[in-house]
Amino acid sequence: MNPTHLPQGPAVRYEGDVLFVEDVRVADLAREHGTPLFVYSRAAMLAALSAYQRGFAGRKARVFYALKANSSLAILQLFARAGCGFDIVSGGELERVLAAGAQPADIIFSGVGKTRHEMRRALELGIHCFNVESEPELEVLNAVATGLGVRAPVSLRVNPDVNPLTHPYISTGLKGSKFGIAHKDALRAYRQAAALPGLRVVGIDCHIGSQITNVTPYLDAMDRMLDLVTAIEAAGIPIAHIDFGGGLGIVYNDEQPPAADALWQRLLAKLDARGFGDRQLLVEPGRSLVGNAGICVTEVLYLKPGEQKNFCIIDAAMNDLPRPAMYEAFHQIVPVQRRAGAAMVCDVVGPVCESGDWIGRDRALSAQAGDLLAVLSAGAYCMSMASNYNSRGRAAEVLVDGSQVHVIRERESIEDQLRNETLLP
Incomplete structure (x- = not known):
């Protein structure tokens, strides 16, 4: 894709040859806060949320943000203020959303391996509901709830055996998946x-x-779900809400996912046609709200020509941006300041001592040591999956709101990393 046409919408754009996030020069952010640096656009996140809100206009529906995509406190606070609930998958995420200002009634607890301690804490708080993922989990949750003298609100996650036509590692609705209860x-x-x-x-x-990125899997899953609701209610068990999860894709390169409002026009039409249009609906988007609201800014350390490959070595690595190493995922990589000159085809790699530490393969870049690059579409599953591998500190994060810049995470120091460790006597 031509770097003039970025996948992230107007919030991340070139003005002339200079890259901006909203009204702020990305180079100025790197100069002040260092690299690697995650930069997020408030406007881009709220614009993505508004597409869901438009799609649900006039319906009994609510967005529960899946914070595994990006769990930074200020981002959770932003979505809480915008009226979102939250979809969590751990006790740590439960405490995060509470720290960000969410109410317990705004929380859905998903995940295949909830512990008794996590269940107890969530029940004591009074969360909205548990998405239960196995029959043994039903028994354990029942025991914990009766021990507390309460009844746990439950929604069963059903595995509809629908192929989402995406990467195998992030396909969760097939028969071979660990998630959910089999449709049968x-x-x-x-x-x-x-x-x-x-x-x-x-x-x-x-x-x-x-x-x-395809509407068909959603339509197929909805049909299977509505068939089940009909059968369950025929057995005398009323279903108050239907939760269709999340999973809507974003543009990383040349994908063409439907807009959230367009997707829900199709899905709501099917709901209406089948007589379920008045039901309470829940959705749990993550990536589609934050993915294209963020970039990772990194500095070129060295250009290393080779016999078979040329390498552009940068100061961001697989511990900052794990998706390429985990999924062979594609992120566009563009210059923060475009320069004239011949481009070199190279692999963009980090300093971590692993052959899997690559961010982009066979990219044509006109760059020199000291230049800044931006890894695009980095708002989801980057910082939330970041690690301290090679004892590297996690990057700083800033949130841009027009011309204002808020530091929402300080750069992690080696002192931060060592704080909870002790030497032997």
Whole structure:
């Protein structure tokens, strides 16, 4: 893709040859805050959210942000202030959303491996509901709830066996997936849940995968879900809400995902046609709200020509941007200041001592040591998956709001990393 046409919308753009996030020069941010540096656009996040809100206008529907995509406190605070609930998958995420100002009633707890301690804490707080992912989990949650003298609100996550046509690692709705209760077992599991004294059935849930760019898997999953709702309610178990999960993809390179409002026009039309248009709807988007709101700014350290490959070595690495190493994922990489001159085809790699530490392969770049590059579409599954591999400190993060810049995470120091470790006596 021509770097003049960036995938991130007007919030991240070139003015002449200079890259901006909203009204701020990216080079100025790097100069002040160092690199690697994650930069997010407030306007881009709220614009992505507004597409869902437009799609749901006039409906009983609510967005629960899936914070595994990016769990930085200020971003959670932004979505809480915009009226979102939150989809969590751990006790740590529970405490994060509370610290960001969310109310317990705004929280859905998903995940295949909830512990008794996590269940107890969530029940004591009074969260909105649990998305239960197995029949044994129903029994454990019932035991914890009865021990507290409460009834746990539950929605069962059903695995509809629908291919989301995405990467195998982020396909979650197929028969071989660890997630959810098999479609063929769902009615039995609902009867089990309804019979347990510590549980209160409130809904049904599915989530078929992530980075989905085709409408068809959503339509197929909806049909299978609505068939189940009909069967479950025929068995005398009312379903108050239907949760269709998240997974809508973004543009990294040349993908063409539907806009959120266009997707939901199609899905709501099917709901109406099947007589479920008045139901309470929940969705759990993550990547589609934050992915194209963020970039990672990095400095070129060395250019290293080779016999078979040329390398552009940068100061960001797989610990900062894990997606390429994990999924062979593609991120556009563009100059912060475009320069004239011949481009060199090279692999863009980090300093970590792993052959898998690459950010982009076979990229044509006109760059020199000391230049700044921007790794695009870095708002999702980058900082939230970052690590301290090679004892590298995690990057700083800033949020841009027009011409204002807010530091939302300080750069991690070696003192921060060593603080909780002790030497032997």
